Amino acid sequence: MKIDIKNLNIKKAHDSLVKGDYSAIDLTEAYIEEIKRTNGDINAYLEVFDDALESAKRADEKIAQARASDAKGGSEIPLLMGIPCAVKDNILIKGHIASASSKMLEGYHATYDATVISKLKEQGVIFLGRTNMDEFAMGGSTENSAYGVTKNPCDTSRVAGGSSGGSAAAVAMNGAIFTLGSDTGGSIRQPASFCGVVGLKPTYGAVSRYGVMAMGSSLDQIGPIGKTVTDCEIIFNAIRGKDHKDGTTIDEKTYENEGAIKGASAKPIIGVPRHFLGGDGIDKAVLGAFNDSLDALKKKGYEIHDIELPNISYSLLVYYIVMPAEVSANMARFDGVRFGLHKDGKDGIEDYFKSRRAGLGREVIRRILLGTYVLSSGYYDAYYNRANAVRRMITDDFKKAFETVDVIATPTAPSPAFKIGEKTSDPVAMYLEDIFTVTANLTGMPAISIPCGIAPKGLPIGLQLTARHADEATLFRVGKDFLGEL
Amino acid sequence: MITEKELEHLAVLARIELTEADKKSLIKEFDSILGYIDQLKKVQISMDDSARVGAVKNAMREDSAEPASAEDRERLLNESPDREGNFVAVKKIIAQDIKI
Numbered sequence: 378m379k380i381d382i383k384n385l386n387i388k389k390a391h392d393s394l395v396k397g398d399y400s401a402i403d404l405t406e407a408y409i410e411e412i413k414r415t416n417g418d419i420n421a422y423l424e425v426f427d428d429a430l431e432s433a434k435r436a437d438e439k440i441a442q443a444r445a446s447d448a449k450g451g452s453e454i455p456l457l458m459g460i461p462c463a464v465k466d467n468i469l470i471k472g473h474i475a476s477a478s479s480k481m482l483e484g485y486h487a488t489y490d491a492t493v494i495s496k497l498k499e500q501g502v503i504f505l506g507r508t509n510m511d512e513f514a515m516g517g518s519t520e521n522s523a524y525g526v527t528k529n530p531c532d533t534s535r536v537a538g539g540s541s542g543g544s545a546a547a548v549a550m551n552g553a554i555f556t557l558g559s560d561t562g563g564s565i566r567q568p569a570s571f572c573g574v575v576g577l578k579p580t581y582g583a584v585s586r587y588g589v590m591a592m593g594s595s596l597d598q599i600g601p602i603g604k605t606v607t608d609c610e611i612i613f614n615a616i617r618g619k620d621h622k623d624g625t626t627i628d629e630k631t632y633e634n635e636g637a638i639k640g641a642s643a644k645p646i647i648g649v650p651r652h653f654l655g656g657d658g659i660d661k662a663v664l665g666a667f668n669d670s671l672d673a674l675k676k677k678g679y680e681i682h683d684i685e686l687p688n689i690s691y692s693l694l695v696y697y698i699v700m701p702a703e704v705s706a707n708m709a710r711f712d713g714v715r716f717g718l719h720k721d722g723k724d725g726i727e728d729y730f731k732s733r734r735a736g737l738g739r740e741v742i743r744r745i746l747l748g749t750y751v752l753s754s755g756y757y758d759a760y761y762n763r764a765n766a767v768r769r770m771i772t773d774d775f776k777k778a779f780e781t782v783d784v785i786a787t788p789t790a791p792s793p794a795f796k797i798g799e800k801t802s803d804p805v806a807m808y809l810e811d812i813f814t815v816t817a818n819l820t821g822m823p824a825i826s827i828p829c830g831i832a833p834k835g836l837p838i839g840l841q842l843t844a845r846h847a848d849e850a851t852l853f854r855v856g857k858d859f860l861g862e863l
Numbered sequence: 864m865i866t867e868k869e870l871e872h873l874a875v876l877a878r879i880e881l882t883e884a885d886k887k888s889l890i891k892e893f894d895s896i897l898g899y900i901d902q903l904k905k906v907q908i909s910m911d912d913s914a915r916v917g918a919v920k921n922a923m924r925e926d927s928a929e930p931a932s933a934e935d936r937e938r939l940l941n942e943s944p945d946r947e948g949n950f951v952a953v954k955k956i957i958a959q960d961i962k963i
Contacts, residue, residue, distance in 0.1 A: 485942060486938075486941075486942065488935065488938040488939050488942065489935075581919075582919060621922075621924070624921070624922030624923075624924075625919060625922070627919060631919065688906075691902075691903065691906055694899070694900050694902055694903045695903070697896070697899070697900050698900055698903065705877065709878075712878070713944060714943065714944070714951060714953055715939075715942070715943050715951055716942040716943060716944075717942075717944070718944075719944030719945065724954055724955075725953055725954040725955070725956050726878075728953075728954065729878040730878055730879060730880040731880055733877075733878055733879045733880070734879055734880040734881070737879070742879055742885075742889075743889065743892060745877050745879065746870070746873045746874065746877055746879070746889065746893075747893070747896060749873045749876050749877045750865075750873055750893075751900075753873070753876065759904060760900070760903070763903055763904070763906070763908065764903060766908045767903065767906055767908065770908075803895070804892055804895065804896060805895050805896060805899050808896075808899075
């Protein structure tokens, strides 16, 4: 039978696999065929794995076994058994290349599985391939990939967003049921917004980062991208949890006193920082779609309150100090000695200089140098220490707002997808893309982007919802209600 | 706002070789980025938070070596650009003048 992958979600695919409408091999082949048809234009995938069909075969065997031994007809089969996905190129899958879209790691083979990968493998997920990204996750458009830009499936003259542009485009072009991305300042949510799909950045520490290439260690999180909020919820629950291999992971008790929404029957109250949405930098269509979304939520019975976040306008400044500082430390490991590209100089020290210049792209070098600058003697107090103090002030503002509301709504990005090349010559213009998304990374709070409208020319617009620490449940609840998934 | 000499010093600290063309464009980009983040200097810092602790606590583990399988060792060594037996090979470190 022809599988309708355009309208597929995890639950539907699972039911069909259990019933035997089609096999995991059929499903995997359907996706690989679609990738072959569309990826030449889009460049979402860097590689389609040649072992995907073998994994599908193993999934089919397990489904057959479970069906044979289970009187209830396969109710023991894990929900994700045989479900095809794709993974951002900075997440390690043992034996496969993980290049972070950099020349530095062009032929690097992962020597172990990331924790998120082990968890998905246990459930029988199929890994179709690895997806394109901005080099080492630094960028907002996937234009910084060493392997070519990822184009937006909705309009191929435009970017897919970034840095998880390949992961968002793969879902939007029907090239995978779901994908994994990483989010340091909006890198899951902004491309999800640009491509018209759903993307979640979980609470800092909710998902283990063991086996994921570090960018900004106090900011990074792994999260799912899918077509529905329900699919993102399923994947989040599959990959979350404390991991002794990542000391920053949290447990159930970490945020028990922060007070999630009281009582499941109460309707979450939505807060809007109006004072932050009046700038010239916000596209009219984005603001229009945002206001329409609030009206739609009001009609569904949600209370909408104006809130004040007095220091939110400093978020981007703080981010562009803290992030490069952490980048400069994390990127020190790429020295051409233990792994990655090596270029010979006249001595060991010169090897470093030549290897790093040859292996790293412009934006990565720019951020390493900027981070070195803000951390260097004489500037540390003026930049890094100050940024950390303001970061705490911003977090306090959010905590205070969450005393009266349960969810904070903003647009995900200030504009719909922009033209390829439009912002490459001006780093600050590119950085402004992150204005609404960086706050969730600075505060560590969970945030989701859900499609909420279409701008002229058919470009998707995203609505961002932020909740208290560890309260992803409220994001899923409001998100599903908004998209009519309940 | 940043001089060529300062930029060269940063590049030495970060171990990155810069060409003349790199330097030219980086100085321009640094001016634009620093002009932006310098706004932080105007923010009134309202709190003394030297005694604050976050919800996330430090995680400790035993400082002990874990045995690796021969297969894992082989995999790791094979990723190094240059190996000799079970060692990662690097150039001689001493006996040269190093200018930093």
